[in-house]
Amino acid sequence: MTEPVPIRGLWCAMLTPLGADGDLDHARLAAHARGLLAQGVDGVVPFGTTGEGPSFSVAERCAGLETLLRAGIAPDRLLAATGATAITDAVALTRHALQSGCPRCLILPPFFWKGLSDEAVFRYYANLIEAVGDARLRVYLYHIPQPSGVAIRPRVVARLSAAYPGIIAGVKDSGGDFEHTAELLRQGARLSILAGHEPHLPRLMRAGGAGTICGIANLFPDLAAALLKPDPEPDDEARIRSFLDIVLRYPFVPAFKAIRAAQTGDPAWLVPRPPLRPLSPAERESLFAALQGAGFGIAAETGRRRAEV
């Protein structure tokens, strides 16, 4: 394993396809990853939030990562999401990623307990890193308090980075608060700061950020890539905002999956894992109408017809 390059550019928080039995669809997962890389995405993250990671068991997540590697996805194009509520599970997932040749791991804080102190968050990651016990590990801290209920504050990031230099490699900031992101950039100058909230990308890149790990890359990688350019068009940022304004009227993973199903004409993509529910045909119809009204050319007619099979 060579020294892993810091993550930069456009990374996709991959949607996770399911078979008719509700199990992980390994063939579609591999094909989706290959397709994204062919479209110019710099790397893929299986089993993040957009990928419904916490809805899959440790064994399923390990098998999914192995599938991607067997499908020829290079380890330096992979960031393994290895967080879990049980530290024993997070350690097992992280060790498995390392053993598979993927030293870069995106790690959620444990998300059952609420009101954790900064000290508790620091100690959790410290315990995890020490339990994994592998200097090759590269941790990307995952700040997404909306579902996790646990914030990773910039001062915790700075403290972890000082305690584990090299191992703490970056932060995915999906909190949607640019002040938080800006403070990360000030406190963690050596780290890859990646935004999950796409409209922040132009500001992030001007301020020295590394790029994005985002969900929109599943659907419109060019649109996300446009925001990473040195001089993005104001129109591109407006376009991303208008897309999110429409999509976030719905639960976002089922909405993303509905769009993917429409784009590919493959209704298998429609289905998320419980507790998430697929959009209803009526919801899909109104989503697609709104997107088309805003100029998003998804293959909605064809997709919807096929998706209703």
Place this chain on the structure above:
Amino acid sequence: MTEPVPIRGLWCAMLTPLGADGDLDHARLAAHARGLLAQGVDGVVPFGTTGEGPSFSVAERCAGLETLLRAGIAPDRLLAATGATAITDAVALTRHALQSGCPRCLILPPFFWKGLSDEAVFRYYANLIEAVGDARLRVYLYHIPQPSGVAIRPRVVARLSAAYPGIIAGVKDSGGDFEHTAELLRQGARLSILAGHEPHLPRLMRAGGAGTICGIANLFPDLAAALLKPDPEPDDEARIRSFLDIVLRYPFVPAFKAIRAAQTGDPAWLVPRPPLRPLSPAERESLFAALQGAGFGIAAETGRRRAEV
């Protein structure tokens, strides 16, 4: 396996003891369960919230249940906590409980996603029950929105109970809102309604509730039992409230563990699993002083000295 009797009376949400290595301490777990039953507790629940269930892997939780059975705890004194964010994990834990002779399972809703609709919560439990596919299963729904972030509304309970009569056996209501509990009693007359918030017990029992699954039973089972009597003393309810007023100034699991360590003189009890942190010696000192001031006779002096080893 005989038809499981509905859960009634005083059940203990067991604390989970750890060894010096942070692993589950099987011998202390078995001894604690036996001790509780010897003190008159009607049954025990391993790996609930007080037992830090989501901090343990599926394999650890299965092994803990097996330990209790091997230690001679009768299956009808056990309620297995089998919820998990991945439905595949929840199915595996629930099947394992059934295969072990424990058909009664306390099941958290999946707690990563927030803002789930009633339909999503209903469908999740329906999918889980159908995936387990065993008519012997007895589900106790676990409403504890403070950490889980997902409410189980009375109308969802009623709908599940109508769809799976017999299988839906009860609700543990730890929300601390007696109006919610009262609505459960109105809508789920055939179910065992168990309160997690101890001060509600006298009102619950007058209104036809079944009893409690509570954490205080780890420490003062007599105090919790007193509130289940037909005519509890007003003093007993005041005593429980004063205990909680003091303890809830601290993270409750570390505080409960500190008291248990003091009561037993066994410092191994002090330690929770990350991300929870043990109380500091200063926190323990002020907790114990406040409890003693309120008349709670824990063996604090002896316990504290030993616990500081």
